[in-house]
Amino acid sequence: MDFTTNEDQQALVGLATQILSERATPKRLAELEATGGWYDEALWQQLASAGIAGAALAEDVGGGGLGFTELALLLEQVGAHVAPVPLLETVLCAALPIDAFGTTEQRQRDLPDVAAGRALLTAALVESGRDDPRRPLTTATAEGDGFRLSGVKSCVPFAADARRILVPASTSDSGIVLALVDPTAAGVTIRPQTATSGQPQGEVELADVAVAAGDVLVGPDRGAEALDWLLDRALVGVAATALGVSGRALAMSATYTTGREQFGRAIATFQAVGHRLADAFVDVEAMRLTTLQAVWLLDAGLPAATEVAVAKWWACEGGHRVAHAAQHVHGGVGVDVEYPLSRYFRWSKQLEMTLGAAPAQLLRIGSTLATEPA
Numbered sequence: 001m002d003f004t005t006n007e008d009q010q011a012l013v014g015l016a017t018q019i020l021s022e023r024a025t026p027k028r029l030a031e032l033e034a035t036g037g038w039y040d041e042a043l044w045q046q047l048a049s050a051g052i053a054g055a056a057l058a059e060d061v062g063g064g065g066l067g068f069t070e071l072a073l074l075l076e077q078v079g080a081h082v083a084p085v086p087l088l089e090t091v092l093c094a095a096l097p098i099d100a101f102g103t104t105e106q107r108q109r110d111l112p113d114v115a116a117g118r119a120l121l122t123a124a125l126v127e128s129g130r131d132d133p134r135r136p137l138t139t140a141t142a143e144g145d146g147f148r149l150s151g152v153k154s155c156v157p158f159a160a161d162a163r164r165i166l167v168p169a170s171t172s173d174s175g176i177v178l179a180l181v182d183p184t185a186a187g188v189t190i191r192p193q194t195a196t197s198g199q200p201q202g203e204v205e206l207a208d209v210a211v212a213a214g215d216v217l218v219g220p221d222r223g224a225e226a227l228d229w230l231l232d233r234a235l236v237g238v239a240a241t242a243l244g245v246s247g248r249a250l251a252m253s254a255t256y257t258t259g260r261e262q263f264g265r266a267i268a269t270f271q272a273v274g275h276r277l278a279d280a281f282v283d284v285e286a287m288r289l290t291t292l293q294a295v296w297l298l299d300a301g302l303p304a305a306t307e308v309a310v311a312k313w314w315a316c317e318g319g320h321r322v323a324h325a326a327q328h329v330h331g332g333v334g335v336d337v338e339y340p341l342s343r344y345f346r347w348s349k350q351l352e353m354t355l356g357a358a359p360a361q362l363l364r365i366g367s368t369l370a371t372e373p374a
Contacts, residue, residue: 003292009070016052016077019043024083026340032084038198039158044085045117054115056091057099061111068233071096072240072295079244079351082343084199086120089157092237094121094166097178097230101218106180110164123166124153124181124204125234131360133168133231134224138206140169140177145213147177149206155354159183159190159202166217167206168227175220176227179211186210196350197343232308233298235355239291239315242351246287246322249344250280253326256333273329280325283318290314306368309361315351316358323348 005013023043032040047053056071057063064070071092078087095114098106098121113119125133138151149169156165164180171177183190187209193201218226254277257268267273294311297304323345327334330341352358 001293001296003296005073009073012052012055012066012070013073013077015050016047016074017080019046019050019052020077020081020083024081029082029084029340029343030338033198038084038200039086039161040084043083047085047087048115048117053085053087053091053117054095054111057095057111057115058107061099061107062115063099063111068096068236068299069295072236072291075237075240076244076247079241079246079347080248082197082245082248082347086122086158088234088237088241089123090114090121090162093123093125093230093234094162094164096233097123097166097226098180098217100229101178101222101226103214105214106217113163119163120158120161121164121166122156122158122162123230123234124156124159125168125231125355126153126155128152128154131356133355134227136168136170136176138167138169140171140179140211140220142171143210146216147179147211149179149181149209149211151206153204153206155193155195156190156202156204157195157199159204160192160200165204166230167204168223168230171220173220176218176223177216177220178218178223178226178230180215180217181206181209181211182215196353197347199350228305231355232294232304235308235312236291236294236298238351238354239287239311240295242315242319242348243284243287243291245344245347245351246280246284246319249322249326249341249348250277250284252341252344253277253280253329257329260331267329276325276329280322283314283322287311287314287318306365309364309368312356313358313361313365316361319348319352320358 051064054063055066059065127137130137140147140149167179167181169177187207189205191203195201257273258266260267290311294304294307297307333339
């Protein structure tokens, strides 16, 4: 495996970093929060104009034709700047599977607007009381060439503002369907929710919602395969974002502790502080290595189920430890909700729980080891 980035990848990340550094400033984020907002539409438009929003989408829908590696590198920068833009939620979790599995009509209907920053898509992957998103409780009952969906999805990002919601559902014969649901369709009820980071989400109730054949992204014959494809990439996308969050929280801690003096010396020179930050550094690098390994395997089309779970486990456990270490070494400043570090802590906690916390990843790894011993 070669994790070295090439010149094109470095240029793409450099451009994204420049835009995010200029626009996703602590002052701008505080202004959004003061108005009760989270999504920075102007920033998203700028990223779209620069070709960043659609970089991983195919060229025939207005994208850059790049791969999952580039998308993961961009997600790391979104995390590093705690930028309130829907790169993970719209592009990775919804647009990418439409690009990969959709018909020409489905792809052309929504993806050009996503690449141009004109439309939000989202995916409903979480259900209350269900630890395994690969086996949804939401049901899909065949009706003609389409289906009727019934169930409740939780924590759906931008549910009220999305043009389409990608919904996985189970058929009576244990198949899986991926459907594209219009949030304004008859039978759809959306109740507002707010994530730990402040992101607008929604509980989406589907009461016998009719889905026409043209809105069925993947039918029961390939649905399980497509859902695995989506969830593996979504988990790694979460891990890449968490890597950016943790890496920047660690950098902020290093800067703060080298400038903060106590008893006539920088507190970074205190053994307890130094050891805590050294442990956090090891955690960040473990997050980086396991995330890049999973990204490389997925981009190469190789089996990566265990590596995906390992990457998400490190995002959970490593991210948890780094977030708490950063708060502790900042002392009283670390618990000030108006200090920029607070956003990194809240993002870290949300990402830790997204699509399964550490125990869920261990169960998946253990199940693989039990059925496929080395």
